[in-house]
Structures are given as structure tokens and as C-alpha cells.
Amino acid sequence: MTRITVDRSILQGDSIEIFRAAIKSPATRDPYERRLINFLKMMSLTPDDFIDLAKKDRSFIERKIIYFIRVQNSRAEKGEITSGTVGNSLKAIRLLLEMNDVSLNWKKIRRVLPRARRYALDRTPTVEEIQEIVEAADLRGKALTLLFVSGGVREGAIEYFKVDDYSHIEREGKLVAGRLVVYNSYPERYVTFITPEACHAIDRYLNFRREHGEQIKNSSPLFRDKFDPIKGQYGHGKKDSKELAIPMTPPAVRQYYNRLLFSVGIRSEKKRRHDFSVHGFRKFFKTKAEIGGMKPINVETLMGHSIGISDSYYRPTEKELLDDYLNVMDHLVIIDGSRLKMELEQMKVIKEKEDLNADVITSLSDQLITITARLQELEKKQQK
Numbered sequence: 001m002t003r004i005t006v007d008r009s010i011l012q013g014d015s016i017e018i019f020r021a022a023i024k025s026p027a028t029r030d031p032y033e034r035r036l037i038n039f040l041k042m043m044s045l046t047p048d049d050f051i052d053l054a055k056k057d058r059s060f061i062e063r064k065i066i067y068f069i070r071v072q073n074s075r076a077e078k079g080e081i082t083s084g085t086v087g088n089s090l091k092a093i094r095l096l097l098e099m100n101d102v103s104l105n106w107k108k109i110r111r112v113l114p115r116a117r118r119y120a121l122d123r124t125p126t127v128e129e130i131q132e133i134v135e136a137a138d139l140r141g142k143a144l145t146l147l148f149v150s151g152g153v154r155e156g157a158i159e160y161f162k163v164d165d166y167s168h169i170e171r172e173g174k175l176v177a178g179r180l181v182v183y184n185s186y187p188e189r190y191v192t193f194i195t196p197e198a199c200h201a202i203d204r205y206l207n208f209r210r211e212h213g214e215q216i217k218n219s220s221p222l223f224r225d226k227f228d229p230i231k232g233q234y235g236h237g238k239k240d241s242k243e244l245a246i247p248m249t250p251p252a253v254r255q256y257y258n259r260l261l262f263s264v265g266i267r268s269e270k271k272r273r274h275d276f277s278v279h280g281f282r283k284f285f286k287t288k289a290e291i292g293g294m295k296p297i298n299v300e301t302l303m304g305h306s307i308g309i310s311d312s313y314y315r316p317t318e319k320e321l322l323d324d325y326l327n328v329m330d331h332l333v334i335i336d337g338s339r340l341k342m343e344l345e346q347m348k349v350i351k352e353k354e355d356l357n358a359d360v361i362t363s364l365s366d367q368l369i370t371i372t373a374r375l376q377e378l379e380k381k382q383q384k
Contacts, residue, residue, distance in 0.1 A: 013048035035092040083114040124284040143205040146198035150332040152285030164218035221247035292328030
């Protein structure tokens, strides 16, 4: 399962520069370029040569694009790719042509596209599966997984997180949640939250990096390339690799989980598409948050989704979003110890109320004793 590096040397020239200028989101640029490369390689043309040929003989280019779609349709029928992927490839080709003033008969071309499903046939991971993943992961993987499931961020956002984008939220001197600024400095910027257990995991990961000589700054990547502190080998292998941390990229995220899911037995065979992927963590967040009772429009806001015309009119304060998040946070907690501690705190608050009768107090006391014993037992296991 070696990482596949995409050769982008073909993407040169004036036509590709204006193509890139049209893509505002950095998370969109990578897949668009990958799809365009596949098409250009089939054509055996550079972007500039392709544009020149399209301006001279548009009918010929239309036939070539239709042929390319038919090839992709065959792959979709074999299950190698989804029907939606075929249409996405066409978007990249069309953008290159339109940004270079070439108009084709797109109505005719689209007739060849297969009918795509509006949703993927995958599933969300279970809490038990996520617990297995967290238990088997290294410090970086634990922090990454808990961030995904409690914050609902895209895998493509990881590359853009800086240490300064992450902070603690405290109330009465107690950590209640973490705050993440997603796509900071970009038009897509938004804020989401993560659980205290995710914060603890991120803090441990950052401290690990500090302990092994990295100078963590506000501008440092929140998640960096992997390194071996014992051998002193850092991800990109250059002389300054210890000082110059390279952000963890989306392909690196996918590769990491591919290996991890095989190691814990959740995946058992190599195939193009699995029943759940990294994106499944994002679906887990949405499902659990809505089941917990969060307003659906707030869930979409915390996931960075467009909410249609409400984008212009719905303006909840960050405090309102946080309060709604805190109400469902117990549904997003993964590690048993964290769940027990939350239950313990809730029991203590209830017990402190004066209007409880003796039977209720006795029942709560018994539950407190049971939860405390389970916590002590769990801590002993973790120390072994």
C-alpha cells in the first residue's frame, strides 16, 4: 500500500494557469487536477496543445470527450469507479475549456453521461469500530480520529489546519470543548467544535512533538508528516525536516486509515471502494448530532455546508452554536473513560439539587459508586 504520487508535470502553460485561477477552494483544486491529468494523458496532449486543437476543430474535441466518457462508463459498469466520478471528470475538462474561451455543445456531451446516484452506498462506522481504531492508532491517529468524529470536518481540511486554528473553550475554569477554525484565511472559513477528549488527544500529540525537538509555533501545522523520533527520521527526509514541518495531506490521511483499518480487521481485502471510508467519520458526526437533538441547520453550519438562501439570513452567534453542540456532545464521545467521567459529572450536578427525595438520592449514590468503580478499573487497565 505505497503512496501513489501523481505526476503533475503535464500541467504547465498559460491555459492551466487560468484554469487554476478559477478554482477558489484549495480542497477542490487537487481532485480537479487529477481528473484533468487522466484525460490529457489519454489525449497525449499538453493543456495548451489541447486548447489550440479545440479552437481549431471543436467537433473533433467533442468526439474525443464523448469517447473518454464512454471509457469511463465502462469502468463504472465494472464497479471500478462510481457513476458520479464520470460527471466529475467532465467538470474539470469543461472548466479548462471555458476558462480559455472554448465553447462546445455540452448538451450533446452530457447525454452520454450515466445517471449518477445522489448519495454513496457507504455507511457510518459504529462507536465500537471507532473505539477499535482509536485504541490501535498512534498519538497522531488518536487525535485525528477524535477530531473527525466530534468535529465533522472534511479530510481535505486537515492540510490547512495551523496550531493557531485550535483553542480550548473553558467555563468556570473547566474545559468544555475545543474550537477549530476551518479553512482559515479562505472564503470557505467557518468554525466548528470538538469534544474535550479530542482536545486531550491533540494536546498529547502536540506535546509529543515538542518533547522530540520540534519548535511548535502558531503557524505550525496542527497535523504534520509522520516521523520516527528514535531514528531521527522526519517525513520529507530533508536536512531541515525537523524544523520545517510538512502538513499532513489528504492522500496521507487516506493512506494512514487504509493501513489502520486493515490492521484492526475492519478491512480484510483490497478493493476500490469500501463500506466506509474517512468520509464516514463526517457522516457519523452528522448522524449522532441530529439524533442527539441538535438543530439540523446548526449541524450543517458546523460542517461547513451551504444552507441555501439561509446563508444570507441565518446568523447564529458562536455561543448559540456552542450551546447547541454541548447539549449533544455526549453522543460524540468515543472513549469509555470519557463517557464515564461525563456521566459522573452529570450525576454530581443532579445530586447537588436540594429538591430530591431520599429514594432518588439513594439511587444516585449507588450509580455514583458504580461509575467511580468502573472508572478506577479502566484506569488500572490503561496503566498496565
